[in-house]
Amino acid sequence: MTLFGKATIDPFGHVVDNDHIEIFESLVVHIPSPLSKFLIFLLLAAVLVGAAVIWVAGKMQSGEPPRGRLWNLIESLIFFVRDKIARPGIGEAEADKYLPFLSTLFLFIFVCNLFGMIPFLPSPTAHIYVTGALAVIAFFVIHSGGVKEHGLGGYLKTFVPHVHLEGPAKLMGPFLIGGMAVLEYLTAFIRTVILAVRLFANMLAGHTVLFMILFFIKLVADPAYQIDVARGQDWMYWPVSAFSVVMVVALSLLELFIAGLQAFVFTFLTSIFIGLAKHPPH
Amino acid sequence: MRSRLSVRPVLPFALAVVSVLAVVGVAAAAGHGDEEKSGGLSFLQLHRYDLGIFTLIVFGLLVLILQRYAWPKISEGLQKREAVILGAREDAQKARQEAEELRARLQKDYADAHDKIRAMLDEARKDADALRAAEREAGAKDAQAERERARKELKAEEEAIRLELREYAVQLASMLSAKVIRRELSPEDHRRLLAESLAELKSGIVKA
Numbered sequence: 001m002t003l004f005g006k007a008t009i010d011p012f013g014h015v016v017d018n019d020h021i022e023i024f025e026s027l028v029v030h031i032p033s034p035l036s037k038f039l040i041f042l043l044l045a046a047v048l049v050g051a052a053v054i055w056v057a058g059k060m061q062s063g064e065p066p067r068g069r070l071w072n073l074i075e076s077l078i079f080f081v082r083d084k085i086a087r088p089g090i091g092e093a094e095a096d097k098y099l100p101f102l103s104t105l106f107l108f109i110f111v112c113n114l115f116g117m118i119p120f121l122p123s124p125t126a127h128i129y130v131t132g133a134l135a136v137i138a139f140f141v142i143h144s145g146g147v148k149e150h151g152l153g154g155y156l157k158t159f160v161p162h163v164h165l166e167g168p169a170k171l172m173g174p175f176l177i178g179g180m181a182v183l184e185y186l187t188a189f190i191r192t193v194i195l196a197v198r199l200f201a202n203m204l205a206g207h208t209v210l211f212m213i214l215f216f217i218k219l220v221a222d223p224a225y226q227i228d229v230a231r232g233q234d235w236m237y238w239p240v241s242a243f244s245v246v247m248v249v250a251l252s253l254l255e256l257f258i259a260g261l262q263a264f265v266f267t268f269l270t271s272i273f274i275g276l277a278k279h280p281p282h
Numbered sequence: 283m284r285s286r287l288s289v290r291p292v293l294p295f296a297l298a299v300v301s302v303l304a305v306v307g308v309a310a311a312a313g314h315g316d317e318e319k320s321g322g323l324s325f326l327q328l329h330r331y332d333l334g335i336f337t338l339i340v341f342g343l344l345v346l347i348l349q350r351y352a353w354p355k356i357s358e359g360l361q362k363r364e365a366v367i368l369g370a371r372e373d374a375q376k377a378r379q380e381a382e383e384l385r386a387r388l389q390k391d392y393a394d395a396h397d398k399i400r401a402m403l404d405e406a407r408k409d410a411d412a413l414r415a416a417e418r419e420a421g422a423k424d425a426q427a428e429r430e431r432a433r434k435e436l437k438a439e440e441e442a443i444r445l446e447l448r449e450y451a452v453q454l455a456s457m458l459s460a461k462v463i464r465r466e467l468s469p470e471d472h473r474r475l476l477a478e479s480l481a482e483l484k485s486g487i488v489k490a
């Protein structure tokens with residue numbers, strides 16, 4: 001792409017979904033239509049999670065203690081979801097009922113996030129529709145739990161706050177309660193949107209920042225993209241390259257942490273919302 | 283059970299993949315065809331709703347497959363593990379209880395033995411005191427008997443000497459009488475005779 005005769009960059013070019021995987025400018029792997037990069041990696045994530053959990057389930061069925069790194073790793077992730085996400089959010093009594101869904105959700109998001117940490121590969125969770133679909137599933141699980149617990153009418157009533165008013169303020173009661181109930185109903189939907197946006201934005205922004213920091217090298221060294229300050233200043237290549245590489249390594253470590261953290265946050269909030277739907281505070 | 287479960291998931295997975303690809307193929311073809319212009323919020327790719335549908339299907343299938351083929355086994359394994367852990371805990375508690383009982387019994391035995399030893403020591407001390415007292419009494423008796431015996435011996439000696447002295451005195455008187463009979467004695471003779479008799483008596487005592 002050029003602008004006034006100069007090549008321009010698309011910082012989101014490698015993060016968004018398309019029909020190719022660009023390893024180098026000279027090496028591009030094309031994906032046959034109607035498939036796309038994200039479709040393939042979403043499917044790959046599902047296959048990996050499915051295979052891993054089914055494999056470890058076969059091992060666990062015997063009741064033997066875990067042996068080997070992979071078995072320990074997958075089992076510790078499942079127990080992490082049970083002990084740090086499901087039980088604190090939903091409660092000891094009902095957490096195990098939701099553990100399969102929450103574990104699958106956590107592992108699926110985590111694997112999708114981790115794909116983005118492999119050079120040249122995309123993170124499907126950097127798309128709002130992917131995270132939106134997961135949030136929609138979470139929405140139905142959260143509120144179906146509430147409906148099952150209280151019945152449809154009872155559950156809808158849990159959104160209506162109990163306000164105790166005295167004197168002339170009592171006249172305002174219906175308006176206040178009605179307004180707050182509308183806000184509570186909206187909150188149920190807003191929470192779902194926020195779940196989707198938080199995960200999508202974190203993944204998109206993280207990978208875009210990594211790309212831009214590495215792109216500094218091209219901005220000083222590649223004549224096609226070179227900025228005016230760097231023109232004729234060849235010495236800038238080395239310090240800028242060193243800075244970019246060091247920063248990218250450091251931020252990649254941070255991204256690795258964020259990949260786990262965002263999977264945790266999405267699943268943990270879902271678990272808390274399930275708990276709130278089943279045991280509302282008012 | 284194990285072999286059945288390890289093979290079966292492959293089939294639903296394959297079916298799921300094929301069905302998802304078929305559904306998404308149609309949606310993706312529609313989505314790809316409606317490309318947005320670059321710039322602005324184009325990076326959001328809001329025309330790619332096929333990704334949302336695909337995610338719903340893939341994730342939904344994943345949850346269903348795992349619900350069917352993985353979680354029952356995991357649950358079964360965890361129950362077995364829980365039973366083993368509970369069994370081991372019960373055994374450990376039982377062993378602990380037994381150990382505590384044994385310890386209590388040993389402590390009681392130790393305390394009993396300690397009391398017994400103390401009683402034995404007290405008895406031995408009493409016996410020793412009694413023995414010492416008895417020995418002291420016997421020693422005193424022996425000493426008294428020894429003293430009595432020595433006193434009796436001395437008395438017997440004294441009596442013997444006294445008898446001997448009396449014998450000498452009789453002999454001396456006999457000798458004096460004999461001499462008196464033979465001649466008249468002057469005062470000078472008396473003195474001499476008395477001195478001679480005393481000297482003889484003295485030497486006789488010394489000899490005795």
